[in-house]
Amino acid sequence: MFRTSLRNVLAHKARLLMTVLAVLLGVAFVSGTLVFTDTLGKAYADQSAKDYKGVAVAVSTEDQHRLTAHDLDTIRDAPGVATVTGRVSGFAGVAGPDGKLIGTGWSNKGGNFAPGTHGRDPSYAFRHGQGHGPRDAQHIALDAHSAAAGGYHVGDRVRVATDGPVRTYTLSGVFTTHDGAVQAGGSLVLFDTAQAQHLYLPGGHAGRFMDATVTASPGASDAAVLAAVKPLLPHGATADTGSALADQDARSAAQSLSSLNKILLAFAGIALFVGVFLISNTFTMLVAQRSRELALLRAIGASRRQVRRSVIVEAALVGLAASVAGFVLGIGLAVGLRSVMGSFGARVPAGPLVVGGDAVAAALGVGVLVTLLAAWLPSRRAAKIPPVAAMSSAHAPAGTRSLVVRNCIGAALTAVGAVGIAGGASVGKDNGRMLIAGGAFLLLIGVIVLIPLLSRPAVALVRPLLRAVFGTPGNLASRNAVRNPRRTGATASALAIGLTLVTGLTVLGVTLGSAVDRMTTDSVRGDYMVSMASGSTLAPSVASELAKVPGVTAVSPQQAVDLRVGGHYHSASAVTPGAVERVLTMDTVDGSLRTLAKGEIAVARKTAASNGWHVGDRLRVTYDDDREGTLTIGATYEDNQFLSPLVVSTAVVAPHEKEPYIPQVWVKTAGGASAAHEKALVHALGDSPAFTFQDRQDIRQSYGGFVNTALALLYALLAMALIIAVLGVVNTLAMSVFERRREIGMLRAIGLDRAKVKRMIRVEAVVISMFGAVLGVVLGTFLAWAIGQTIKGELPGYELVLPWGRIALFLVLSGLVGVLASLWPARSAARLDVLGAVKTE
Numbered sequence: 001m002f003r004t005s006l007r008n009v010l011a012h013k014a015r016l017l018m019t020v021l022a023v024l025l026g027v028a029f030v031s032g033t034l035v036f037t038d039t040l041g042k043a044y045a046d047q048s049a050k051d052y053k054g055v056a057v058a059v060s061t062e063d064q065h066r067l068t069a070h071d072l073d074t075i076r077d078a079p080g081v082a083t084v085t086g087r088v089s090g091f092a093g094v095a096g097p098d099g100k101l102i103g104t105g106w107s108n109k110g111g112n113f114a115p116g117t118h119g120r121d122p123s124y125a126f127r128h129g130q131g132h133g134p135r136d137a138q139h140i141a142l143d144a145h146s147a148a149a150g151g152y153h154v155g156d157r158v159r160v161a162t163d164g165p166v167r168t169y170t171l172s173g174v175f176t177t178h179d180g181a182v183q184a185g186g187s188l189v190l191f192d193t194a195q196a197q198h199l200y201l202p203g204g205h206a207g208r209f210m211d212a213t214v215t216a217s218p219g220a221s222d223a224a225v226l227a228a229v230k231p232l233l234p235h236g237a238t239a240d241t242g243s244a245l246a247d248q249d250a251r252s253a254a255q256s257l258s259s260l261n262k263i264l265l266a267f268a269g270i271a272l273f274v275g276v277f278l279i280s281n282t283f284t285m286l287v288a289q290r291s292r293e294l295a296l297l298r299a300i301g302a303s304r305r306q307v308r309r310s311v312i313v314e315a316a317l318v319g320l321a322a323s324v325a326g327f328v329l330g331i332g333l334a335v336g337l338r339s340v341m342g343s344f345g346a347r348v349p350a351g352p353l354v355v356g357g358d359a360v361a362a363a364l365g366v367g368v369l370v371t372l373l374a375a376w377l378p379s380r381r382a383a384k385i386p387p388v389a390a391m392s393s394a395h396a397p398a399g400t401r402s403l404v405v406r407n408c409i410g411a412a413l414t415a416v417g418a419v420g421i422a423g424g425a426s427v428g429k430d431n432g433r434m435l436i437a438g439g440a441f442l443l444l445i446g447v448i449v450l451i452p453l454l455s456r457p458a459v460a461l462v463r464p465l466l467r468a469v470f471g472t473p474g475n476l477a478s479r480n481a482v483r484n485p486r487r488t489g490a491t492a493s494a495l496a497i498g499l500t501l502v503t504g505l506t507v508l509g510v511t512l513g514s515a516v517d518r519m520t521t522d523s524v525r526g527d528y529m530v531s532m533a534s535g536s537t538l539a540p541s542v543a544s545e546l547a548k549v550p551g552v553t554a555v556s557p558q559q560a561v562d563l564r565v566g567g568h569y570h571s572a573s574a575v576t577p578g579a580v581e582r583v584l585t586m587d588t589v590d591g592s593l594r595t596l597a598k599g600e601i602a603v604a605r606k607t608a609a610s611n612g613w614h615v616g617d618r619l620r621v622t623y624d625d626d627r628e629g630t631l632t633i634g635a636t637y638e639d640n641q642f643l644s645p646l647v648v649s650t651a652v653v654a655p656h657e658k659e660p661y662i663p664q665v666w667v668k669t670a671g672g673a674s675a676a677h678e679k680a681l682v683h684a685l686g687d688s689p690a691f692t693f694q695d696r697q698d699i700r701q702s703y704g705g706f707v708n709t710a711l712a713l714l715y716a717l718l719a720m721a722l723i724i725a726v727l728g729v730v731n732t733l734a735m736s737v738f739e740r741r742r743e744i745g746m747l748r749a750i751g752l753d754r755a756k757v758k759r760m761i762r763v764e765a766v767v768i769s770m771f772g773a774v775l776g777v778v779l780g781t782f783l784a785w786a787i788g789q790t791i792k793g794e795l796p797g798y799e800l801v802l803p804w805g806r807i808a809l810f811l812v813l814s815g816l817v818g819v820l821a822s823l824w825p826a827r828s829a830a831r832l833d834v835l836g837a838v839k840t841e
Helices: 002-011 013-051 069-076 144-150 193-200 222-232 242-289 291-299 304-343 357-384 387-391 400-427 429-470 472-481 485-523 541-547 593-598 605-611 650-656 675-684 696-739 741-749 754-794 804-821 823-830 834-838
Strands: 057-060 081-087 089-091 109-113 125-131 139-143 157-161 166-176 188-192 211-216 238-241 528-532 552-565 568-575 588-591 601-604 618-622 628-637 646-649 661-669 691-695
Touching: 013 242, 013 304, 013 357, 013 696, 057 222, 057 242, 069 081, 069 211, 069 222, 081 109, 081 222, 089 193, 109 193, 139 144, 139 157, 144 166, 188 193, 211 222, 222 238, 238 242, 242 304, 242 357, 242 485, 242 696, 291 304, 304 357, 400 429, 400 754, 429 472, 429 485, 429 754, 472 754, 485 696, 485 754, 485 804, 528 675, 541 552, 541 661, 541 675, 552 646, 552 650, 568 650, 588 593, 593 601, 593 628, 593 646, 601 605, 605 628, 646 650, 675 691, 691 696, 696 754, 696 804, 741 754, 754 804, 754 823, 804 823
Parallel strands: 109 188, 139 166, 568 646, 601 628
Antiparallel strands: 057 211, 057 238, 081 211, 089 109, 125 166, 139 188, 157 166, 528 661, 528 691, 552 568, 552 618, 552 661, 588 628, 601 646, 618 628
16 A cells, blocks of 8 residues: 555656645745744854853943942952953944934944953954054044945044034044944944043043953853952942853843744744645545545455555655655745845844754654645545445535534634624733634634535625626636535635735734824824934933024923822823924813913823813822922823823923933924925034934834834735645646546537636636635634724724725735636646547546
8 A cells, every 4th residue: 555655646746746835835934934043043142152252250230330440450359360351331323424323223332442461352353454443532443334334444534423412533443343233233333441431431430330341260160250259349230150141142032033933933834724725625636536546446455444544645755755845945945034134234143054953853743744634534535435436436425414514513613703803802902812813713714614605605696797707608617616615615715814814914004004194193293303313311402402493493302201199100291381282282171281381280181081180180299309299280181192191391390300311302393394404403413323303204104114014024924825825726726627527528529619618717716716815805804803903992093994905906816816826727628638538437
């Protein structure tokens, strides 16, 4: 039986090719994901090891407790310590030729160059001809990536912004480094130590250090050095070995990659799930083709178990071959993903390709297991064919009882799933989303089980249209589509699953994008939002400097404040009364916003309602400095996503905020945003690359752009499942042509020409594809509605938006898929030998 199975595999290479492709694509996704994340994890682990290479102990401090030069000398005298290097760091933004920031804002760093006894800092390498580290306050060194991006060379003048004003330095050298900020796409500027301390440790901490790295003397272990250093540390300082910190960074990187790993594996699972239908159809077709052969085997003594085993062995061989090919393709996919990340500007650390045992086991195990699972039902059907019935080509359809049982199970699963989804939509938030996920799984399974039953009335609805438009070929195509409802259902299921996910994501994405767009349009009246590229606080003087710019009509900072009311913390925004209403929408519900200038407080409507507060109430509040005060509610206003629930004047909180945190300043200009206005605003702040100026379109893009990016990525991931679904349509049509060879021959004999035969097959393909697509669109829209209900309360202005244009495009593309998938089966049907087909028994 094994030899028979092997011979059957080799004899049906063309038929099995589609199964191989389905398994291959799914396995490639799985193995590629595992190899990709393993490779990145190893690269980041190696990066962490390089960051702490030669570091026996790393010391860090808090803001209030910094290391002094005396502390470093004390540590240097500890047993086993070879060297101690003090470090100071902070934000440093380098201006490019266009005056804009080079690199990603949050990862643009500055630090001190700490030359040792030989005038070198071991953390940075200066190649021959690339200069040297800074030796005074007028010079800096720049990492090679940033220097290349800005076109800078040794001796050039470079503008650098820190938390203070922009300064121009002379470039003394260009270095290479393994620093994580540079690898993440940022920049690194090295200052002379005294200059770095002046920039990053003002006031009472001048001349001190934030961190320190300790190297060990020959023969001294890291643990021994740590034990010797710890007792010498000042209050608030902590220390750990370099190897421990490297391991910690590596674990953090692995944890971050685990989320990506789960997402990619989820889509790989979807692709394999869709592939199950294609594989099952393929083996069903092979069993039908070999019915006489199987009958003969049964007649000469083969048992049902042996027949079933022969099909299973055949599936195992196909699954093994496809898994091996898929694993090889997956390795290529991992390499490609790494290159794609680089092309998008992400600097992935260099490192070898990692092919672990788990990736090999998963690829082979998943591929073979999925193939065996999909072939199990066809193998059972093959074993149940009575020898006499099979030899006489009397193919008995599925019994009525089995279809009744199937439909009852499908109806029950569908009902339970639909109720679960509806219940989750009413519950909302986390628990509701869990219910929706469970209900969606049951609903999809139930609909898949019911699809053979649903296909008959669905096709019957369009049969008059097909007959009117395509004539006899259309009528025959509609009847052929429901001749074998199980097979048609399996093919439509594959397309339905893919379109359910695509439609659900599209409806939800468009709805969220529309809500964000409305939120931005309705909430913002100003023309610009000014912030720091690093995400840090703006200086209080920024608002006053911007207010002096010609053409500026209103300026208000949005200072973040925490107020404690009745023992509970509430976030508040400190603003400029009279100006805030002109830059942000504050629709008054009760009272007057003019009371802000009198030192009163304004409260968002929902917050006021939930706390039972009304205009005129006096609130006892505690400020950040723990001093108490009383604020009268002067107004309530409609909630604004850009404002905190409580709003006060900056004058109210100024006595209690030594270092105010101002994340953004809002600006309104005469005539709206324009290049001239933006240029004037940039110039008012010293043409500093550290500031970010966003107009309303930029704000809309920053909030809604993520939705479009995520949709594009998800579409790309779902493409694998849709490709497999297309192969399923090809497979179904090929089976249909094979089973109807005699019928097609008779049609040709009585006058149906080749063109009409092709048209019949194409129409059948379109009918099956459109049936699955419509089902997927309906299910996807239902799921998007349910998920939207769970986030409706978190996003004001949320309203379900049906993108009819995109839905229509999905349906058109589904019909096109049917046409393309029918090309080969239609050609095969048209080229059948009439006499040979008619005499086929």
